[in-house]
Amino acid sequence: MSTSPITGQVNLGVIPGDGIGPEVTTEALKVLEVAAPGDVKFAQTTYDLGAERYLATGEVLPDAVLAEIRDQDALLLGAVGGKPNDPNLPPGILERGLLLKLRFELDHYVNLRPSRIYPGSVSPLSADVLGKGDVDFVVVREGTEGPYTGNGGALRVGTSAEVATEVSVNTAYGVERVVRDAFARAQRRPRKKLTLVHKTNVLVNAGSLWWRLFEEVAGEFADVTTDYCHIDAAMIYLSTDPQRFDVIVTDNLFGDIITDLAAAITGGIGLAASGNVNPDRTAPSMFEPVHGSAPDIAGQLIADPTAAILSAGLLLDHLGHPEAAARIEEAVIADLAAREPGARRRTPEIGDAIAARVAG
């Protein structure tokens, strides 16, 4: 993993997307500019991709656009997605053709999702559960394998004899690199604890592979405490004892599921940031809020841009500027603590307030 700082001109590809995507992206860029170290100059290129473009032109991710994107130093994405159940937008078109395509093409094998309960954020968990201590963990979700590879197919479609399969593909190459990344991240944290989440008692082929490589790589990180739990037990722990987690490493689908629960318990997807990281920097990493395009509230400037802003922080951290990233997170924490319950600020007001705190 390469962590040396990138300075000078940084080519930033911006994909605002659909719905509230452009609204929250504007605020993230605002904060990014203020937080960036003096020796970093972002050169932005905006890419018009998402449901709107697809519905207007039939294009999802043209090869020429992908080639341009590949040459950027980093990517910021708002959110893509059209109206639910739009008959002109079959399920999977944008997900597999754009979002997952970018993750796979740019080898985003570490899908990074920090989960902290910040003071002032509203958790659906009881005071008893929250009273056990701080909740502060990171999910390292594998991003390029598992049931997300598009393997599988269907036979006799539309008949009463239809058979449909989905194949989870797991390779030693793919599992080892994400496990090693997760161990390294755990080692850099105070508690130094890594939990593997899988379902080794049922998915025995994939489970054995994950288990073996987890054990093997653990040998290189003697100071990291290891732990394992099944995905179903993880549900119980996340909702009754989230404090037990420090870093979680898991497969693509389990990670999708865990991180939405993690987002919910830590105050909602309005706060959940994520990075689709290529730790080797062989292609640009992409940072995006976990939430979707929320077409129902788009255009009103009432979306909370905090998740997008925190994603910009992850971007700076990935570029090797951890202090700048920390300033964004601290500004968000201060803003959250100052939020008055029930008071509603508009999207740009929240962005301005956080930017002002970052500026100091």
Place this chain on the structure above:
Amino acid sequence: MSTSPITGQVNLGVIPGDGIGPEVTTEALKVLEVAAPGDVKFAQTTYDLGAERYLATGEVLPDAVLAEIRDQDALLLGAVGGKPNDPNLPPGILERGLLLKLRFELDHYVNLRPSRIYPGSVSPLSADVLGKGDVDFVVVREGTEGPYTGNGGALRVGTSAEVATEVSVNTAYGVERVVRDAFARAQRRPRKKLTLVHKTNVLVNAGSLWWRLFEEVAGEFADVTTDYCHIDAAMIYLSTDPQRFDVIVTDNLFGDIITDLAAAITGGIGLAASGNVNPDRTAPSMFEPVHGSAPDIAGQLIADPTAAILSAGLLLDHLGHPEAAARIEEAVIADLAAREPGARRRTPEIGDAIAARVAG
């Protein structure tokens, strides 16, 4: 689905299992005897299966035992499983060789898991979330397909070139019957609402099949309201707005994950009952608590038998005795409401108390 009452001699196969399994099964049987209608006489046969038998004899589920079990009218299972990480008990041996084998061989295509927050049970959710209304939903988890079929394999095992796959198999035959069962259950409930949970935007082959049959069968149940959410969004709803659910239908793996979260939010797996149901009664259905064998607390008679007792209630309901089943649930509700926080009763005391309420 056949719901005519079964009376006279009912052959009941009992698999107490390991750890706390036998302890909670004793209490479930105690309550079952008291609750059963006068015209039902249980003839019990006990089967010694589980980790202990496997470790002692190498046998998991001999064919002759399976043949005997198949001739029973219903099955009650405690819990199976040995000590975690026992090197003599590789992951999957008991799960795939015994638990899942029974579900598959006996065609338990409806894995039924009711989730209610009873008065007095301790939920990890906040008062704000709980204050929105009663939580009372049922998960109908498909039990004979999906990623649980044991399809898949591994190549170059143990090397850095290993590839391991897991195949989720979904058939129109298998999906349609469980979806129809779920619609029928939703129709019998006051709210008449059915939610399909899947991940149609990524698992497009299986997702299209589930979606198509859900829509098709919906046509036969015009009075049932339908809803859909992705598995990741379901995590958010279950933890922030569980009241939105009435009946959920979902695949085998998503159902495994959802029902542990459902158990956690409704007061813990100490209360979660389940039925592995063959609605066509072509083979005996099996009823079991969702919890495991908990070897750490076994032998002390401190396990809570409530989930096993509620599972006995589901058994009576399946045999066509809903009033007897309701008496068990009401007795449990009364017992829970009377529990003093912090007071610890022993396993048989809880069983006695609930049996007394059922009798009286």
